[in-house]
Amino acid sequence: VVEMETAIGRHAKTNAIDAYGVINPKWKFVGAVNVICTLLIDMYYIIVSGYVLKYAVDFLVGSSFAPDSATYYNTFISDPIQPLIYAGILMTITVVLLSFGITELVEKVTKVIMPLLFILLVVCGIWALIKIDGAIDGLKFYLIPNFKTMAEIGIVDVIVAAMNQAFFTLSLGMGCMAIFGSYVKKDRSLMGESINVAVLDTFVAFTSGLIIFPACFAYGVEADNGPSLIFKTLPNIFNNIPLGRLWGSLFFVFMSFAALSTIITVFETLISCTMDLFGWSRKKACIVNCIALLVLSMPCILGFSVWSGFKPFGEGSNLMDLEDFAVNNI
Numbered sequence: 047v048v049e050m051e052t053a054i055g056r057h058a059k060t061n062a063i064d065a066y067g068v069i070n071p072k073w074k075f076v077g078a079v080n081v082i083c084t085l086l087i088d089m090y091y092i093i094v095s096g097y098v099l100k101y102a103v104d105f106l107v108g109s110s111f112a113p114d115s116a117t118y119y120n121t122f123i124s125d126p127i128q129p130l131i132y133a134g135i136l137m138t139i140t141v142v143l144l145s146f147g148i149t150e151l152v153e154k155v156t157k158v159i160m161p162l163l164f165i166l167l168v169v170c171g172i173w174a175l176i177k178i179d180g181a182i183d184g185l186k187f188y189l190i191p192n193f194k195t196m197a198e199i200g201i202v203d204v205i206v207a208a209m210n211q212a213f214f215t216l217s218l219g220m221g222c223m224a225i226f227g228s229y230v231k232k233d234r235s236l237m238g239e240s241i242n243v244a245v246l247d248t249f250v251a252f253t254s255g256l257i258i259f260p261a262c263f264a265y266g267v268e269a270d271n272g273p274s275l276i277f278k279t280l281p282n283i284f285n286n287i288p289l290g291r292l293w294g295s296l297f298f299v300f301m302s303f304a305a306l307s308t309i310i311t312v313f314e315t316l317i318s319c320t321m322d323l324f325g326w327s328r329k330k331a332c333i334v335n336c337i338a339l340l341v342l343s344m345p346c347i348l349g350f351s352v353w354s355g356f357k358p359f360g361e362g363s364n365l366m367d368l369e370d371f372a373v374n375n376i
Contacts, residue, residue: 047218049240055227056236061318062221065228080221084315087220088339090346090369091312095305096132097122097277102298105284105291115281116267119274126351133343140309141336144317145329156307163300164250166293170280171256173287174264181260187269188259215247217308221315257283313339345369 058065062081067074100122122128143151175181196204213219230239254276261279262269269275284294313335320331345353349365358368 048216048223048243049236051218051223052227052230052236052240055224056230058224059228061322062224062315063319064322065224077221077224080219080224081315081319084220084222084312085342086369086372088312088316089342090366092133092137092309092339093129093343093346095136095309096129098298098301098305099136100128100132101277101281102295102302105294105298108291116278118281119277123350124354126348129347133347134340136306136309137336137340139306140313141332143310144313145332147328153307156303159300159303163297163304164253166297166300167250167253167257170283170287170293170297171253174257174260174283178260178264178283180264184260184263185256187263188255215251216243217311220312222311225315225318226311
């Protein structure tokens with residue numbers, strides 16, 4: 047699927063909406079759905095990326111995560127101001143880089159940082175398995191299939207959930223691959239590029255699980271907490287590992303660059319579409335989309351504070367669950 051979307055983009059050499067129309071005018075609506083999905087994802091991905099930046103700053107300045115990392119995280123997201131500030135910082139950096147066409151700087155830095163992040167993930171995973179009591183139980187939970195639970199949930203539902211995760215993490219059905227495909231030269235092998243994307247993405251996801259799930263069992267964090275797991279479990283590991291502040295700082299700084307590169311990726315989809323559809327300059331498209339996204343992200347920012355009383359799926363749910371549901375179904 048990665049190769050297919052990239053091929054469509056390289057063939058069409060245009061924005062995500064028109065790319066499918068080039069293949070067949072009847073399929074132009076597919077591109078429109080892609081862009082809508084990208085917009086919905088951006089509305090909360092930018093906020094979660096702001097969380098990563100917040101933790102990078104906290105580790106660098108030596109903030110305390112007492113009494114425990116889960117309480118620290120919940121206190122942070124319950125503040126209606128801080129998440130907006132950190133999301134705004136990332137969006138400002140993105141707008142500046144895209145407006146002046148200097149994203150190559152982020153690309154060069156990310157090429158160095160990502161291998162270091164891989165190494166750090168592996169080291170932390172090994173340390174967690176060796177040193178943390180209860181880590182083996184978490185490892186079993188992570189790696190051994192539970193067919194009884196799968197049958198209770200429904201095999202089809204499990205498969206669909208896995209496909210949703212695969213599409214999300216590989217940026218499929220969002221127009222991103224089509225946009226980047228339009229920049230790929232004819233001398234590059236799409237099959238080779240697609241394999242690299244899938245293999246590296248799977249490696250990072252798998253290795254992250256080797257750290258997060260053992261830590262969940264060791265520190266009593268529910269494994270179904272979703273995106274918040276990284277913020278509730280990893281600080282506990284870094285608080286107990288030798289030179290933990292250093293490793294925690296490096297990890298979240300590296301993750302901040304990875305998040306920034308992803309924001310640039312998905313934001314470029316919106317930029318290219320608005321430039322082509324409305325004839326806007328790149329700078330105008332960047333500024334308008336930035337403001338629009340920050341406004342549309344308010345439900346995610348305020349969903350844990352001012353609007354925390356709104357529970358779309360009953361007790362325990364929030365506005366982010368509603369957006370996640372919308373994206374998955376699209």
